[in-house]
Amino acid sequence: MTDQEAASTHAARMVAELLPHALGAVLGGSAAQGRSTPTSDLDIGVLVPDSARSGREVLRHEGRLVELFLNSVDDLAEFFQWDRARRRATVVFLYARGATLTDPHGHVARARRMAEEIIKLGPPPLTTEQWRHGRYVLTCYFDDLVDSSSSNRHEQLAVADHALREAAELLTARQDSWTGIGKWLPRRLVEADPELGTKLLDGHQAVAERADPTQLVSAVDELLRSIGGPLREGYSHRWQSSATGRS
Structure with missing residues (x-):
């Protein structure tokens, strides 16, 4: 068994044991690409039925560090747009380039197609x-x-x-x-x-x-x-009031 296969097997086992109600899961990062090391963590995207569970969790399973990216099916499209706006699209790439672990209802397949479309669209331009x-x-x-x-x-x-x-x-x-x-x-x-x-x-x-x-x-x-040359004199920025202070 290759390191990639071993990582996928471990990730699928962890999802089945700890997240039995998951609607789908995908393994991303270096483990999915066969580039992991013995100390690499497992990056796993998990689709959950309840948006209240959405978030990021880190745990250890069978001695290996695991980072979970939890999203509800209903909130995933909105989350992908937020991820794109950061211009890094971390979770978008996880779904687009990762390896499907479980997909009993086809939600992961739809998420992967959505992720691929966003990657083709590219990041938003700077203002x-x-x-x-x-x-x-x-x-x-x-x-x-x-x-x-x-x-x-x-x-x-x-x-x-x-x-x-x-x-x-x-x-x-x-x-x-x-x-x-x-x-x-x-x-x-x-x-x-x-x-x-x-x-x-x-x-x-x-x-x-x-x-x-x-x-x-x-x-x-x-x-x-x-991109227009160095910018020194002539630059200005105005503080903007917000509910959380000034930015």
């Missing part, structure tokens, strides 16, 4: 204000990176990390591609633009390994020039 804000923030990190010194590695590494993250958001948006966080950031970055994405990643690595920001500065500068 004009989001572009301006992104350019301004990345310009700030760019300036800090230019001024960074290897004598203060903590600051230099922190700036490089933020510069890469902001650059990833803007580069994927420029390419109308999905973004990601954690280990998915470099994957999505290279998928969106193999050439510039690799330059950004190599530049970040050079800061980490050699305290040399030159490559990352060059890559960020190239990105900024492709």
